[in-house]
Amino acid sequence: MHDACGVVGISLNETANGAAKSIYYSLYALQHRGQEAAGISVHDGKSIRTHRAMGLVSEVFDDAQIALLRGHVGIGHVRYATSGRSCIENSQPLLVKYKDGAIATAHNGNLVNSTQLREQLEEAGDIFYSTSDTEVIAHLFVKELLHYDLPEAARALMRKIVGSYSLVFLWGDTVLALRDPLGIKPLCIGEIDSGFMVASESVAIDTLNGKLVRDVKPGELIVIRNGEMKSYQLARSTRPAHCIFEYIYFARPDSIMDGRLIYDVRVNIGSNLAREHPACADTVTPIPDSGITLAVGYHQHSGISYRECLMKNRYIGRTFIMPDQNMRETAVRLKMNTIRPNIEGHKLILVDDSIVRGTTSRRIVNMVRKAGAQEVHVRIGSPPILAPCYLGIDMASRDELIAAHKTVAGVEAVIEADSLGYVSHEGLVDAVGIPKENLCMGCLTGLYPVPIPGEKCLAEQTRLSEYLD
Numbered sequence: 001m002h003d004a005c006g007v008v009g010i011s012l013n014e015t016a017n018g019a020a021k022s023i024y025y026s027l028y029a030l031q032h033r034g035q036e037a038a039g040i041s042v043h044d045g046k047s048i049r050t051h052r053a054m055g056l057v058s059e060v061f062d063d064a065q066i067a068l069l070r071g072h073v074g075i076g077h078v079r080y081a082t083s084g085r086s087c088i089e090n091s092q093p094l095l096v097k098y099k100d101g102a103i104a105t106a107h108n109g110n111l112v113n114s115t116q117l118r119e120q121l122e123e124a125g126d127i128f129y130s131t132s133d134t135e136v137i138a139h140l141f142v143k144e145l146l147h148y149d150l151p152e153a154a155r156a157l158m159r160k161i162v163g164s165y166s167l168v169f170l171w172g173d174t175v176l177a178l179r180d181p182l183g184i185k186p187l188c189i190g191e192i193d194s195g196f197m198v199a200s201e202s203v204a205i206d207t208l209n210g211k212l213v214r215d216v217k218p219g220e221l222i223v224i225r226n227g228e229m230k231s232y233q234l235a236r237s238t239r240p241a242h243c244i245f246e247y248i249y250f251a252r253p254d255s256i257m258d259g260r261l262i263y264d265v266r267v268n269i270g271s272n273l274a275r276e277h278p279a280c281a282d283t284v285t286p287i288p289d290s291g292i293t294l295a296v297g298y299h300q301h302s303g304i305s306y307r308e309c310l311m312k313n314r315y316i317g318r319t320f321i322m323p324d325q326n327m328r329e330t331a332v333r334l335k336m337n338t339i340r341p342n343i344e345g346h347k348l349i350l351v352d353d354s355i356v357r358g359t360t361s362r363r364i365v366n367m368v369r370k371a372g373a374q375e376v377h378v379r380i381g382s383p384p385i386l387a388p389c390y391l392g393i394d395m396a397s398r399d400e401l402i403a404a405h406k407t408v409a410g411v412e413a414v415i416e417a418d419s420l421g422y423v424s425h426e427g428l429v430d431a432v433g434i435p436k437e438n439l440c441m442g443c444l445t446g447l448y449p450v451p452i453p454g455e456k457c458l459a460e461q462t463r464l465s466e467y468l469d
């Protein structure tokens with residue numbers, strides 16, 4: 001299971017320069033959303049220049065690269081594969097040239113009808129360079145731009161693509177941002193020194209010392225040119241379907257999404273977890289890093305001491321060579337070590353955000369037991385993950401999801417915990433503060449906000465999108 005991508009678009013007024021540097025810093029702030037590949041496209045006054053490569057932002061760019069990307073407008077992307085293979089062809093921004101110009105595309109999300117759309121395009125003679133759904137979007141958009149003016153072309157595109165999309169385009173010297181009518185993946189607008197930006201999360205705006213203006217609305221198109229911003233509401237749905245997992249795990253705790261600070265949401269989840277699943281223990285401890293804020297909430301509500309018992313090594317890069325089987329224990333310890341004196345003889349409440357396959361919880365319960373824990377009570381800040389995500393998370397298949405096949409008691413036995421408690425759906429929704437009808441909880445319920453072949457999309461959950469004139 002990997003998280004999806006991060007996108008950014010920046011347009012400074014014409015006298016300003018150095019959009020690439022600002023995009024580069026923003027991508028650093030969004031690195032948690034994808035570590036597989038990174039890229040930046042800028043418009044240098046004549047054409048679009050792109051640099052993208054596999055790796056972390058720090059590995060892909062250096063001063064010389066950034067200096068070559070001259071211009072006051074551009075977009076950027078960090079990628080974790082959700083659709084298409086992990087290879088340079090699928091990295092973004094993806095550039096498509098056509099007779100009237102060129103367009104670079106950066107996408108966070110996943111289309112559920114890209115196979116059909118691609119087949120139709122291929123039958124009509126289109127040739128694809130990558131296997132990602134982003135290229136399908138780019139081809140469709142270019143075709144619409146040949147026939148319609150901008151807002152109409154974007155509306156026509158939205159009518160064809162189904163799924164989640166927070167898109168940022170560089171179209172000549174114009175930045176466009178388009179959010180799907182259900183607002184599944186996040187996208188926000190910021191005001192920065194001499195211009196505007198759009199980004200997956202507000203932390204990118206903070207990094208540039210900018211001001212969060214607001215979220216891009218579901219179904220809205222934002223157009224930024226020469227430091228000026230315009231908005232077109234192209235579609236409206238009966239109900240939005242914001243991804244619940246952004247609140248549980250993906251987004252950084254310092255991001256503000258839909259007016260909510262993610263940190264506060266997670267503290268609330270932890271506190272609801274403590275209310276719903278108390279445990280007789282003396283220490284609350286997180287599985288770092290994603291369990292930290294949840295554990296703070298659990299500690300605040302229960303009054304049980306908060307103490308860190310596990311230390312994560314944050315410097316294990318992608319290039320880390322996995323040791324052979326008999327060094328596996330070393331590898332695990334290298335990534336995460338126990339603070340033995342905080343554990344020995346203690347009854348622990350171990351807090352994490354989610355159990356996917358059960359591997360992490362099981363391994364860590366085992367580690368803290370070896371370090372002398374007397375009891376280990378596992379508490380999870382999401383309800384059981386029962387179903388795959390088709391809308392932007394590269395989650396495990398249904399076969400691999402432990403909660404799809406086992407009861408809570410069954411999972412408890414597999415991870416060898418003394419007790420296991422998941423926050424309830426109500427506890428989670430209450431903590432987020434958005435009505436459940438306005439959230440996508442497909443991975444927790446198996447009910448999706450868009451029709452997906454072989455899956456349930458209950459009538460009452462179906463959000464009809466109306467395309468406004």
Ligand code: AMP
Binds near residue numbers: 287357393
């Ligand atoms: P598992 O070991 O398969 O049960 O996965 C659960 C662990 O993966 C938890 O510690 C989560 O913090 C972490 N996790 C949850 N969602 C993701 C994701 N999308 N990408 C990477 N790790 C994740």
